[in-house]
Amino acid sequence: MTRLCTGGRIEVICGCMYSGKTEELIRRMRQVMIARQPCRIFTPRRDTRYSVGHVASHTGAKLEAYPVSSIHEVLAAADDVQVAAIDELHFLEDRPEEILAGCQALADRGLRVLVAGLDQSYRAEPFPGMMQLMAVAEQVDKLYAICVRCGAYATRSQRLIDGRPAPADAATLVVGGLELYEARCRACYEPAC
Ligand code: ADP
Ligand code: ZN
Numbered sequence: 787m788t789r790l791c792t793g794g795r796i797e798v799i800c801g802c803m804y805s806g807k808t809e810e811l812i813r814r815m816r817q818v819m820i821a822r823q824p825c826r827i828f829t830p831r832r833d834t835r836y837s838v839g840h841v842a843s844h845t846g847a848k849l850e851a852y853p854v855s856s857i858h859e860v861l862a863a864a865d866d867v868q869v870a871a872i873d874e875l876h877f878l879e880d881r882p883e884e885i886l887a888g889c890q891a892l893a894d895r896g897l898r899v900l901v902a903g904l905d906q907s908y909r910a911e912p913f914p915g916m917m918q919l920m921a922v923a924e925q926v927d928k929l930y931a932i933c934v935r936c937g938a939y940a941t942r943s944q945r946l947i948d949g950r951p952a953p954a955d956a957a958t959l960v961v962g963g964l965e966l967y968e969a970r971c972r973a974c975y976e977p978a979c
Contacts, residue, residue, distance in 0.1 A: 793868075794893040798920050800905035801929035803943040804969045807902040808843040810929065811873055814900055815849060818869045825869035827851040828860050830877035832961065841873040844963070856880050857888035864892055875903035875915060877959060882914035889919055907958050908945035908967070909978050931969035940969035944976065954978035 797814075799807045811827075818825045829841050829851040842848040851873065854860055857880045864870045870892055872878070878885055892899045903916050905928065920926050930939040945952040945960070945967055956978070960966065970976075 793898060794896040795924040796889055796893050796899045796901065796919060796922060797925040797927075798916070798923040799900070799902040799927050799929065800916055800920065802904065802906065802931055802941050802969055803967045804844055804931040805929035805940070806843070806931070807904075807929060808841055808873055809845060809847055810927070811871055811900060811902040812841065812843060812847045812849055815869070815871050818898075823869050824867045825871070826864060826867045827871045827873065828854045828863070829873050830875075830879075831855050832877040832879070832959065854878070857885050861888055861891060864897065867897065869898045869900065871900040871902075873902050875901050875919070876913045877903075877961075878915070880915075882918050885915040886918045886922070890922065904943065906942060908943050908952060908956075908960075909954055909958075910942050910975060933971035933974050934968045935970060935974035938971040938973070940971050942970050942972065942975040944968040944970045944974075945978070951976040951978050 799810050801807055815827055827841055827849055831853045838853050840848050841851045852863060857878055889899050901919060904913055905916050906912055933940040
């Protein structure tokens with residue numbers, strides 16, 4: 787017997803800061819909107835860089851979004867959509883296993899689940915939630931920024947305090963922009979100490 791394909795899938799867009807993750811999420815969601823597919827974009831409340839209720843890229847591109855703190859709020863607000871997008875996934879407050887289970891449940895329901903987030907912390911360590919999702923995703927795209935020191939492809943987010951690398955024992959999640967983070971390549975990245 788032929789089994790109906792539900793179209794459920796997980797797409798992960800990852801990379802360091804300024805690599806264009808939000809731009810790419812917005813690009814894909816604009817296509818979804820042009821196709822008039824029921825959709826919703828979710829943004830963690832913890833990400834306070836822009837006005838609440840929007841996802842916005844560093845270039846100013848912007849779409850309306852639904853603020854959430856946890857993956858459970860996403861699950862509760864995704865009943866009527868075909869496509870669910872979550873920006874800055876690393877800011878969700880759940881344990882990595884819960885994020886994984888939540889995204890899997892959405893895709894198993896037949897949703898296209900688009901997720902964008904940092905793959906590494908400022909300490910250049912993998913973010914467990916993103917790592918686990920990448921393993922099960924149907925599609926993973928890793929984007930690159932440009933290293934502000936040498937112009938090579940950057941894969942790391944350098945956190946700076948007064949121009950010096952932030953200490954290793956600082957909080958893992960600190961919201962900030964160009965005043966706090968630089969895109970750097972492996973060679974130019976200065977480890978937190
Ligand atoms: P992300 O969501 O990955 O942090 P955004 O989509 O918000 O990235 O913004 C990407 C944009 O940031 C680029 O198109 C570019 O205009 C800008 N930008 C600023 N600094 C850099 C950099 N060092 N390398 C590449 N793009 C940068
Ligand atoms: Zn460099």
